Amino acid sequence: MEMTRKPEGFEAEKLFILPEYMQTELSRSELTRDLFVSDIGFFPHAKHHYRERPEGSSSHIFIFCSEGEGWIETGHSQAITLHPNHLAVIPAATPHRYGASAHAPWSIYWFHLQGDHAAAFIRMYAMNAGPVHLPAFAQSEFKDVFNKCYVLLSDKTYSLPIHTHVSQSIRQLISSIGISAGGTAKDKKREQYLETSIRYMTDRLEESIRLPDLAKHTGLSQQHLILLFNEETGIPPIEYFLRLKIQKATQLLSLTGLSIKEVAASIGIADPYYFSRLFKKMTGSSPSTYRSIPKG
Template sequence: MTGGNIKKPEGFMKEKLYVLPDYWMKELEQEGLTSSLYITDIGYFPKAEYHFRERPEGSPAHIFIFCEAGEGWVELNQGERMILREGDMIVIPPDTHHRYGAMPENPWSIYWFHFKGEHATRLVHLFGLSATPLTLSPSGIARFIEWFHPAYELLAERTYALTTHVHVAQTARQLLSGIGINSNKSAQEKKRENYLEQAIQYMNQHMGGSIRLTELSRHVGLSQQHLIHLFNLETGVPPIEYFLRLKIQRAGQLLDLTELSIKEISSAVGISDPYYFSRLFKKMSGFSPSHYRNIPKG
C-alpha cells in the first residue's frame, strides 16, 4: 500500500501486491472509461503479523480492506478503535488521518485495494460503505474472492493494456455496489425497509382505486410525518406521488401488453378522468399514452 509506515518491512509470506505505475495513473485519470473509477493498488496479506500502517495526512484514494481471517483494528481521525474480524470490511475515506493494524494474538489476513475516480466518493456514500465496518454475507464473501483473484492477476500480468484497467474498473464498480446492496443491514435499516415494503404492497393492492395518506400510515403503523420522511429518504418522493408513479408504470405495462383502450387503462389504474390520466402520463413519461404505445420496444 502506498505511503505510511510499516512495522514489518520485509512483507508477508505468500503476499500479493500490485501498485499502479505513475504513468498509468495519469492515463486513467484522463481516459473516459476509467476516470470515474479505477484501481491504484491491490493486494493480499495473509496472517499479517505485526502489520501496521499510519497516514497522518490520509491517502489520496479510498482504501477498501476485507478481513478474511483473524482480527485487526482501524482508527480514523484519532477516534475510537474499530475491530475487524473474519468477514468484516471497511472503506477508509481519502484525505483522512488513519491507523490500522493486525491484532497481535490473532493477526488478520486481509484483501485490500485502493480506488480513485470522479464517482468514487458518491458511490461509497450512496451504497453506505463509508468509514464504518460492515459484515459480508457468505455469498458476498464468495463474490468478493471470485472478483479479487482475476482482478489482481490481470493488473499484475497485463498492466500494459488499457483494456485490463477498464475491465477491472467496471467490475470493481459492480463489486462495490453489490456489497452495498447485500451487506448486513442494521436492525433500524431492516425495520425501515419493512415499513416501506408494507406501504408499497398496500399501494399495489389498491392500484385500481385511490388511497389517502391517513389510511396508508395507519396500515403501516407510522405517523403521516414519519411515513413521508421514510419515502423521501428511500425513494426521493412522498408516498402519494410514489403511488401515482406506480400507476403510470402499471399503465405503461398495460399499453405494451394489452389492446385495452386508453380509457380502459385509465380506469384500470384508478384514474376516472382519461384526460387527466393522459396529461399525468405525459408529464411522468414524456410521451402521450398513444405515442408511448406506438414506440417499438424490445
C-alpha cells in the same frame, strides 16, 4: 494494540501497485477517471503487519479480513478490532493506522480506489461508519472479484480496456456489498417501512388510496411517511402511487389490446381525459402515441 512492526513482505503475498504513468492515464480516461484501482494486494497471516499514515492516503482504502484479527484506528477515534469476514473502509485524506493482531495475525484482501465516484459509493452505503460483516455469499463474491481483478491487472498493466473492466467490476462489487451488508439498523427499518408502503400501493393499483390509510398501514405518521418518501424516492407517497399506476398503464398499452378507456379503468382512473393528461405529464407522450412507438 500491538506495536511490533513489519512494514514489508509476507510469504505468498500478492501485491500490485499501478505505475505512475497508468495512474495519470486512468485519471484522464472518460471511463475510469471517476473510479479506478491504484493498488491491490493480499497479505496472508500477516504477522507484525503495520501501516501508519498521519496525513491519510490519496486513495480510499478497502480492507477485508478473511482470517485472524487486526485493528484500525482513524483520526482521533479509538482502535476498532477487525474480525474474520469484516470489511473496513478508510476514506481518502483520513489520518489512520492499522495492524495485525499479535496472537492471531489477520489475512487481508485490500485495494485502494481513486476517483470521485469511489467517495460517492462510500457515502451512499455509509461504508465509513465502521466495519461491516459480510454475509457468506458476499464474502465469496469479494474474493472472486478480487482474484479476477488482481490477475487482470498483473498480467495486462498497460491495457486501458482491462482497467476499464476492472473499474466496472469493482463498482459492481461495492454496490452489491453496500446493498447486502451496509446500513445501520435504523436504515434497515426505514427500508422496511418503505417496502411495506410500496407493497400496499402495488396491491391496490386498480383503486384509490388515501395518505392517512397508507400511513396507518405502514405504522408511521403522515408527516414521517412523506419525509421518508421524499428522502428515499425524491417524491411524496401519493405521487409515487400515481407513477406506479402509469407504469402499469404503459405495460397494458404495450402488451394488450385494451382501449385507452379500459386501461384507465384498470388502474382505477374513471376519467379517461384525466388519465391522458396524467399519462402525458409523466411520460412525455399521450397514451395513443406511446402505444404506437415500437418496443423492444
